[in-house]
Amino acid sequence: MKxxxxxxxxxxxxxxxxxxxxxxxxxxxxxxxxxxxVADGTIYLYFKNKEDILISVFEEKMEVFADxxxxxxxxxxxxxxxLYKMIENHFKVLASNRHLATVTQLELRQxxxxxxLRINAILKNYLTLLDTILKEGIENEEFxxxxxxxxxxQMVFGTIDETTTSWVMNEYKYDLVGLTxxxxxxxxxxxxx
Amino acid sequence: MKxxxxxxxxxxxxxxxxxxxxxxxxxxxxxxxxxxxVADGTIYLYFKNKEDILISVFEEKMEVFADxxxxxxxxxxxxxxxLYKMIENHFKVLASNRHLATVTQLELRQxxxxxxLRINAILKNYLTLLDTILKEGIENEEFxxxxxxxxxxQMVFGTIDETTTSWVMNEYKYDLVGLTxxxxxxxxxxxxx
Amino acid sequence: MKxxxxxxxxxxxxxxxxxxxxxxxxxxxxxxxxxxxVADGTIYLYFKNKEDILISVFEEKMEVFADxxxxxxxxxxxxxxxLYKMIENHFKVLASNRHLATVTQLELRQxxxxxxLRINAILKNYLTLLDTILKEGIENEEFxxxxxxxxxxQMVFGTIDETTTSWVMNEYKYDLVGLTxxxxxxxxxxxxx
Amino acid sequence: MKxxxxxxxxxxxxxxxxxxxxxxxxxxxxxxxxxxxVADGTIYLYFKNKEDILISVFEEKMEVFADxxxxxxxxxxxxxxxLYKMIENHFKVLASNRHLATVTQLELRQxxxxxxLRINAILKNYLTLLDTILKEGIENEEFxxxxxxxxxxQMVFGTIDETTTSWVMNEYKYDLVGLTxxxxxxxxxxxxx
DNA sequence: AATGAATGAGTCTTCATTCAT
DNA sequence: TATGAATGAAGACTCATTCAT
Numbered sequence: 023m024k025x026x027x028x029x030x031x032x033x034x035x036x037x038x039x040x041x042x043x044x045x046x047x048x049x050x051x052x053x054x055x056x057x058x059x060v061a062d063g064t065i066y067l068y069f070k071n072k073e074d075i076l077i078s079v080f081e082e083k084m085e086v087f088a089d090x091x092x093x094x095x096x097x098x099x100x101x102x103x104x105l106y107k108m109i110e111n112h113f114k115v116l117a118s119n120r121h122l123a124t125v126t127q128l129e130l131r132q133x134x135x136x137x138x139l140r141i142n143a144i145l146k147n148y149l150t151l152l153d154t155i156l157k158e159g160i161e162n163e164e165f166x167x168x169x170x171x172x173x174x175x176q177m178v179f180g181t182i183d184e185t186t187t188s189w190v191m192n193e194y195k196y197d198l199v200g201l202t203x204x205x206x207x208x209x210x211x212x213x214x215x
Numbered sequence: 216m217k218x219x220x221x222x223x224x225x226x227x228x229x230x231x232x233x234x235x236x237x238x239x240x241x242x243x244x245x246x247x248x249x250x251x252x253v254a255d256g257t258i259y260l261y262f263k264n265k266e267d268i269l270i271s272v273f274e275e276k277m278e279v280f281a282d283x284x285x286x287x288x289x290x291x292x293x294x295x296x297x298l299y300k301m302i303e304n305h306f307k308v309l310a311s312n313r314h315l316a317t318v319t320q321l322e323l324r325q326x327x328x329x330x331x332l333r334i335n336a337i338l339k340n341y342l343t344l345l346d347t348i349l350k351e352g353i354e355n356e357e358f359x360x361x362x363x364x365x366x367x368x369q370m371v372f373g374t375i376d377e378t379t380t381s382w383v384m385n386e387y388k389y390d391l392v393g394l395t396x397x398x399x400x401x402x403x404x405x406x407x408x
Numbered sequence: 409m410k411x412x413x414x415x416x417x418x419x420x421x422x423x424x425x426x427x428x429x430x431x432x433x434x435x436x437x438x439x440x441x442x443x444x445x446v447a448d449g450t451i452y453l454y455f456k457n458k459e460d461i462l463i464s465v466f467e468e469k470m471e472v473f474a475d476x477x478x479x480x481x482x483x484x485x486x487x488x489x490x491l492y493k494m495i496e497n498h499f500k501v502l503a504s505n506r507h508l509a510t511v512t513q514l515e516l517r518q519x520x521x522x523x524x525l526r527i528n529a530i531l532k533n534y535l536t537l538l539d540t541i542l543k544e545g546i547e548n549e550e551f552x553x554x555x556x557x558x559x560x561x562q563m564v565f566g567t568i569d570e571t572t573t574s575w576v577m578n579e580y581k582y583d584l585v586g587l588t589x590x591x592x593x594x595x596x597x598x599x600x601x
Numbered sequence: 602m603k604x605x606x607x608x609x610x611x612x613x614x615x616x617x618x619x620x621x622x623x624x625x626x627x628x629x630x631x632x633x634x635x636x637x638x639v640a641d642g643t644i645y646l647y648f649k650n651k652e653d654i655l656i657s658v659f660e661e662k663m664e665v666f667a668d669x670x671x672x673x674x675x676x677x678x679x680x681x682x683x684l685y686k687m688i689e690n691h692f693k694v695l696a697s698n699r700h701l702a703t704v705t706q707l708e709l710r711q712x713x714x715x716x717x718l719r720i721n722a723i724l725k726n727y728l729t730l731l732d733t734i735l736k737e738g739i740e741n742e743e744f745x746x747x748x749x750x751x752x753x754x755q756m757v758f759g760t761i762d763e764t765t766t767s768w769v770m771n772e773y774k775y776d777l778v779g780l781t782x783x784x785x786x787x788x789x790x791x792x793x794x
Numbered sequence: 795a796a797t798g799a800a801t802g803a804g805t806c807t808t809c810a811t812t813c814a815t
Numbered sequence: 816t817a818t819g820a821a822t823g824a825a826g827a828c829t830c831a832t833t834c835a836t
Contacts, residue, residue: 029820047327051806061822063808072806102407128331131324134240138321142384156406165406170397176381177374177401184373185366191335204363208370212405213349213358214295244831245798254797256833265831415800433713437827447801449829458827488793514717517710520626524707528770542792551792556783562767563760563787570759571752577721590749594756598791599735599744600681630810631819640818642812651810 030068033058034082037075042121046129051075073137080130080141083122084148086115091151101159102210105178108155109209110202112182117198120190127187149175178209223261226251230272235314239322244268266330273323273334276315277341279308284344294352295403298371301348302402303395305375310391313383320380342368371402416454419444420468423461428507432515437461459523466516466527469508470534472501477537487545488596491564494541495595496588498568503584506576513573535561564595609647612637616658621700625708630654652716655709659720662701663727665694670730680738681789684757687734688788689781691761696777699769706766728754757788 024030036058041049051072055062069075094107116123130141156174159165165174185205189198217223229251234242244265248255262268287300309316323334349367352358358367378398382391410416422444427435437458441448455461480493502509516527542560545551551560571591575584603609615637620628630651634641648654673686695702709720735753738744744753764784768777 045328050804062806062824063822064820066807067820128328132327132331134325135238135321138325159406163408166404166408169401169406172381173378173394173397173401174406176377177370177398177406180373180375180377181370182373184369184376188365188369191332201363201366204366205370208362208366208405210405210407211359212401212403213352213362213367213370214403215356215359243829255799255831256797257795259832260795431714436825448803448827449801450799452828453799514714518713518717520711521624521707545792549794552790552794555787555792556780558767559764559780559783559787560792562763563756563784563792566759566761566763567756568759570755570762574751574755577718587749587752590752591756594748594752594791596791596793597745598787598789599738599748599753599756600789601742601745629808634819641810641820642818643816645811646816 024068027068029058029060029064031082033060033065033068033075034079037079038083038121038125041079041129042124046132049129073133076130076133076137077140077144079125081144083126084144087112088148088151090115091148095151095154101155101162101164102206104155104158105209106202106206108152109182109205110199113186113199113202116186117194120194123186123190123194127183127190149179152178181205181209217261220261222251222253222257224275226253226258226261226268227272227275230268231276231314231318234272234322235317239325242322266326269323269326269330270333270337272318274337276319277337280305281341281344283308284341288344288347294348294355294357295399297348297351298402299395299399301345302375302398303392306379306392306395309379310387313387316379316383316387320376320383342372345371374398374402410454413454415444415446415450417468419446419451419454419461420465423465424469424507424511427465427515428510432518435515459519462516462519462523463526463530465511467530469512470530473498474534474537476501477534481537481540487541487548487550488592490541490544491595492588492592494538495568495591496585499572499585499588502572503580506580509572509576509580513569513576535565538564567591567595603647606647608637608639608643610661612639612644612647612654613658613661616654617662617700617704620658620708621703625711628708652712652719655712655716656719656723658704659709660723662705663723666691667727667730669694670727674730674733680734680741680743681785683734684738684788685781685785687731688761688784689778692765692778692781695765696773699773702765702769702773706762706769728758731757760784760788 033054037049037054040054040057044053051065052062054075055065058065065075069078090111091108094104094111097104097107099107116126131138133141152175153171156165156169156171156178160167160169160171182205185201186198189196226247230242230247233247233250237246244258245255247268248258251258258268262271283304284301287297287304290297290300292300309319324331326334345368346364349358349362349364349371353360353362353364375398378394379391382389419440423435423440426440426443430439437451438448440461441451444451451461455464476497477494480490480497483490483493485493502512517524519527538561539557542551542555542557542564546553546555546557568591571587572584575582612633616628616633619633619636623632630644631641633654634644637644644654648657669690670687673683673690676683676686678686695705710717712720731754732750735744735748735750735757739746739748739750761784764780765777768775
């Protein structure tokens with residue numbers, strides 16, 4: 023399996039660094055190869071083409087989000103607590119890897135539509151897990167019975183995403199993880215008194 | 216004033232059509248010129264460079280959102296109702312101009328970081344007006360006193376934006392404006408019972 | 409019409425020189441552009457791609473052969489004399505333009521199959537004119553009634569082509585046009601006593 | 602001797618198949634290795650480089666033509682009959698191995714000039730044997746005393762080659778060997794009555 | 795004000811060959 | 816002998832921008 027070979031991960035990690043430091047459009051394959059310490063051609067032994075590197079970056083790293091979330095779902099806690107832990111996990115992973123945060127929140131969005139559609143397909147798994155939390159909460163009667171799952175999911179994800187992007191754009195100058203509580207409260211209770 | 220000359224608007228409108236139909240990366244200056252019915256060189260009599268066209272597209276069209284919102288703010292209604300009208304306005308403008316929706320939600324995001332930062336600067340005006348609603352609501356005691364304005368703004372904008380993007384990606388196949396009520400309720404009351 | 413613009417012919421002529429002097433595989437577009445005294449990009453205002461340059465070289469120059477041959481066919485002379493003049497014309501055109509001779513006899517044959525098929529399609533016109541001479545000769549009873557036109561055409565063209573290629577490979581060191589008489593005699597009478 | 606080891610022939614045969622099926626420019630060393638059932642590196646234990654494989658393909662297979670022709674020359678028959686048998690042999694060998702015919706008539710000609718010059722050197726042996734037939738015929742007074750040997754050789758070879766190439770390009774759709782008699786007659790008697 | 799022909803910088807990918815095992 | 820992972824050089828084409836008319 024190619025994904026288990028050391029060079030595969032080496033190139034993925036190099037790509038994240040190069041993209042974070044140079045920006046999406048200034049991240050030539052040769053630059054990634056140099057950062058990874060391999061020849062240009064070696065890249066093509068592990069990836070079909072440049073797009074494939076980018077997809078794989080996303081795939082590999084999204085796995086962390088999804089895997090963590092799956093663990094959370096197994097815990098014997100309320101849906102509300104699960105939501106809390108999900109937000110916290112999302113913030114923690116990105117706060118602990120700013121290069122990755124820059125890449126996912128800013129750079130990868132400059133890719134063309136075709137690539138973004140593929141990225142969305144990967145994201146879908148993650149969002150489906152979020153749906154599970156929401157459904158569970160409704161069944162528990164923790165969450166409003168009348169809530170539209172799709173809209174709720176869009177609010178939760180949109181809020182997390184916008185919050186993270188703002189944090190990156192403000193050059194990480196405040197504590198992202200520290201916002202978990204407030205974000206969680208907002209999503210649960212809204213802004214009204 | 217260049218902006219008042221007919222060719223200025225002619226080129227802006229051509230740009231929206233070309234980008235919506237061909238995608239960001241397939242929207243060459245020559246294609247925009249052709250759609251606008253002018254020579255390639257003529258573009259440069261009205262715009263400094265290609266980036267300037269795109270900025271101007273955003274500027275011109277964001278004005279509609281901001282202008283409408285300013286009107287709403289003048290009305291003698293509750294902060295909650297203002298928020299409702301803001302969401303409705305946002306959805307209405309984009310639902311009535313699908314080309315524009317595709318361009319702002321999908322295509323323009325493929326632009327480079329520099330351009331996106333400038334776009335964000337334009338967006339800021341709009342978000343500042345949103346802040347005004349939130350502050351007013353807090354003063355009125357309609358909204359929670361403890362609410363973090365920045366987070367609340369990110370939730371409101373993140374939710375609206377994510378909802379709209381999903382609608383575009385789903386090829387406009389449901390009624391966006393019809394979601395206003397539900398979105399408004401979610402933002403105000405959250406998802407809890 | 410692009411073909412009538414001076415730069416079109418300028419690029420064609422440059423291509424012949426570059427290919428003759430550097431060989432097919434060492435004739436980069438940039439080299440042709442430099443020889444033609446234009447920018448690389450200018451090439452693409454006149455030709456669809458590199459292959460199109462090569463096709464056009466052949467097309468433009470084959471026209472000379474075919475046009476001359478059409479003139480010969482109009483003359484009021486025997487089929488045998490027409491054949492003589494055709495061979496002479498073929499030899500004269502190539503002997504007077506060694507760059508062109510090198511390109512058609514050696515370099516262009518290294519092109520890929522697709523290109524060679526297109527070149528053959530152009531050649532077909534020329535060979536059809538040759539068929540006309542052969543048919544006329546048979547009707548006149550100058551040529552054997554039993555002669556298979558296709559085979560005769562292949563012999564005539566194969567012999568002319570092989571003779572010319574040998575002359576090029578021997579670095580033009582003998583007089584090609586001077587061979588006309590002998591080649592003509594061989595084709596007419598064969599090698600027997 | 603390397604040439605006697607089984608892998609040598611194995612690779613030669615693999616090369617013919619791969620080139621015939623994929624075309625010259627799509628016949629990578631790795632593809633030939635795979636077809637031969639050896640590792641890429643193994644190729645280089647038997648051949649100096651890629652060009653050497655191709656030269657060897659030609660060398661090995663031309664031997665059949667030359668060996669057969671040498672047998673014919675030993676026979677106690679007229680020069681004219683020897684020429685007949687030579688043509689027949691040429692057609693038979695290629696008609697019975699269409700892969701080889703495609704490779705020699707179409708694909709190998711796309712090689713670079715250096716390779717083609719080396720191929721011509723191999724061909725020279727064959728053509729020298731042809732010269733022997735022609736000289737014998739002149740001494741016998743079967744063939745015209747005044748015939749220019751080089752030109753006659755070029756006519757014979759040019760005609761055979763052109764005929765074979767046409768047959769390949771026409772996808773072998775007629776009987777090549779069946780043309781022997783007519784080709785022989787044309788070469789001996791020409792096209793005149 | 796308007797034109798549009800000309801410019802030229804910039805990059806992904808392939809594949810023959812090597813060499814440590 | 817045999818392997819196959821790794822190397823790295825090399826080139827066609829696009830398109831934003833200019834400027835002579």
